[in-house]
Amino acid sequence: MAHYKMHLLVCGGTGCRASQSDKIVENLTAEIEKLGLENDAQVVTTGCFGFCEKGPIVKVVPDNTFYTQVKLEDCAEIVKEHVLKGRKVKRLLYEDPETKKHIEDSKHMGFYQKQLRIALRNCGFIDPENIDEYIAREGYAAIAKILEEMTPQEAIDVLKKSGLRGRGGGGFPTGLKWEFASKNMADQKYVVCNADEGDPGAFMDRSILEGDPHSVIEAMAICGYCIGATKGLVYIRAEYPLAIKRLQTALKQAREYGLLGEDIMGTGFGFEIELKFGAGAFVCGEETALIHSMEGNRGEPTVKPPFPAEKGYLGKPTNVNNVETLANIPVIFNKGASWFSSIGSEKSKGTKVFALAGKINNVGLIEVPMGITLREVIFEIGGGIKNGKKFKAVQTGGPSGGCLTEKHLDTPIDFDNLLAAGSMMGSGGMIVMDEDDCMVAMAKFYLEFTVEESCGKCAPCRVGNKRLHEILEKICAGKGTEDDLEYLQNLSKVIKDTALCGLGQTSPNPVLSTLEHFYDEYLAHVRERICIAGSCKALKLYTIIADKCTGCTACTRACPVGAITGEKRQPHVIDADKCIRCGACYDKCKFSAIHVQ
Amino acid sequence: MKKIKSLDDLRKMKRELEHGMNIREKSNSPESLVQIRVAMATCGIAAGARTVMNALIEKIEKEKVPAVVTQGGCMGYCYAEPTIEVKIPGKDPVVFGNVDEKVAAEIVDKYIKNGELIDGIIPTNYQTINEKK
Secondary structure (H helix, E strand, O other), X not given: OOOOOEEEEEEOOHHHHHOOHHHHHHHHHHHHHHOOOOOOEEEEEEOOOOOHHHOOOEEEEOOOEEEOOOOHHHHHHHHHHHHHHOOOOHHHEOEOOOOOOEOOOHHXXXXXXXXXXXXXXXXXXXXXXXXXXXXXXXXXXXHHHHHHHOOHHHHHHHHHHHOOEOOOOOOOEHHHHHHHHXXXXXXXXXXXXXXXXXXXXXXHHHHHHHHOHHHHHHHHHHHHHHHOOOEEEEEEEXXXXXXXXXXXXXXXXXXXXOOOEOOHHHOOOOEEEEEEEEOOOHHHHOHHHHHHHHOOOOOOOOOOOOOOOOOOHHHOOEEEEEHHHHHHHHHHHHHOHHHHHOOEOOOOEOEEEEEEEEOEOOOEEEEEEOOOEHHHHHHHHOOOEHHHOOEEEEEEOHHHOEEEEHHHOOOEOOHHHHHHOXXXXXXXXXXXXXXXXXXXXXXXXXXXHHHHHXXXXXXXXXXXXXHHHHHHHHXXXXXXXXXXXXXXXXXXXXXXXXXXXXXXXXXXXXXHHHHHHOHHHHHHHHHHOOOOOOOOHHHOOEEEOOOOOOXXXXXXXXXXXXXXXXXXXXXXXXXXXXXXXXOHHHHHOOOOOEEEO | OOOOOOHHHHHHHHHHHHHHHHHHHHHOOHHHOEEEEEEOOHHHHHHOHHHXXXXXXXXXXXXXXXXXXXXXXXXXXXXXXXXXXXXXXXXXXXXXXXXXXXXXXXXXXXXXXXXXXXXXXXXXXXXXXXXXX
């Protein structure tokens, strides 16, 4: 019998696989066999560890050694040194950016110290393609317990007591949602898992499906029992091939074990799950649009009511939950509602997964208790702003959210506080911006996204967002006026009030929140025609400092549009109207006589 | 693949499977566990450290001792190999020398379970660079 002394956990998420982590698994296994250590060490492909910035990751347990940016040629050294002789390979250990010391135990990494992993409990811990490892960690114990001891209503009550709220964006209480669906009578009902993750920069749902697909399957079966449905559907975008593959493998294994299908574990309860692929449209994350897309119709939303709980997929009562919400559910039943509700803030219980992106040192996926402050997330877990720049804002909630600024850094993060601050939780994308990012351009970027993703069904969203985008473009091009700012504000409010679905109702949020927090920047764009961050190219103003100019004519020759004139050995001048802001003169000048504003 | 036909089947299966995940579970809470480090440098391995390590892992699994066994490099006690370092939470680490399977079992039974010291302790009379003032 093998007595494994160590397990080598290799990240098999999309991020690390892109840098050949699947080959690392092969190499490690081959090296281990070469030294005859196959009974000592086991190589396991796991889901995402979250520390994507430094991938590919290889974690060795039980000593919690965290190797980062492992290359194929490092595998032999890891096996020879660490597995055989017990010496950690120092150069591959994570280096603390402040102390410059190698951290030997991942428990001491700032990135992990403040995290609490519930939805991600198995990501980076188990092999997602091996159902046995899920079962070993209490997998399918929740559904077993419920089928044995609880009526559907009792189970719903547990969920209500836990305080779990939907993690897809809106934050609606999950237990209440299930109760609505359970009370509507029909010959067939449906459980739908919304895996149409559309926020730019968010990838928590993908990581959960890639790293722990069984938790989602188990939760869907629990939901089926509670609301009285025997059929489940996972709506997943086709651009997540690895998540689809892992989910299919997991479904197959669950069926073979009799944990899905007819008569689950001899209890008489039956449940089956089918996959439905989406083409990757943002609006299909909205539940009515999602349902229409699954039915084979255009992915367009319809007015609620009727809610899906009354009339959903094929006209039957349907319960739609997001991936992360579902991943929380088995743990709630295993550990109890009061355990779950003891974590988090007053009205937002449990944890939330965030995808950190933008100008932050530790780009990656984190899970933290609700109520943690932005400061802790950005500066402690995220390791602060890249290249020592100054923090400016963070966009939460993706294109539907808003930006939070320095004054919000100490606000506890939960559903209600974010709303009060003019943003929203959304699915948990966090894009961090530094002093070099222009907030008008940022709002323009998000509007570009919503204009492209608008389904076109209602006029406020189809026409209104397009107009918003045009004005923002005008301002960034240095042609805006102060009237435009007022117009932006008014139009935003109209769109919010009149759009049909969540997409349109929230799409002006980036504009409104930047107007509120960064009005000065907008004013500078329209009044002085300058972009404080220096990012709007059209607003850069190139001038020549007469005292420094020697009249060497180097800039005149460099200028592609002939905007620079002047006599030899006399100070030159740039014609701002002709200037195309290419910067060629700036690069050529040897006397630092060109000033950029 | 066998079918799980009842809830008891699932529970039985979980108990059987748990074992394989122990190493990983333990890595989640190392500070609350007794940490046993076996010196596994060339001299240690030559003196039989691998057998000792296997024996320790087996005993700990079998008797469900709250301990985790890891391997370390050479500690410089080549005259006393195999050596193991045992750190009980809240106590200073203790190094035992000339450990064979029998001594290893004794260390678990007497020192780890009951806190009794046994022969073969190597006094640690060195400073590490971290401690040096």
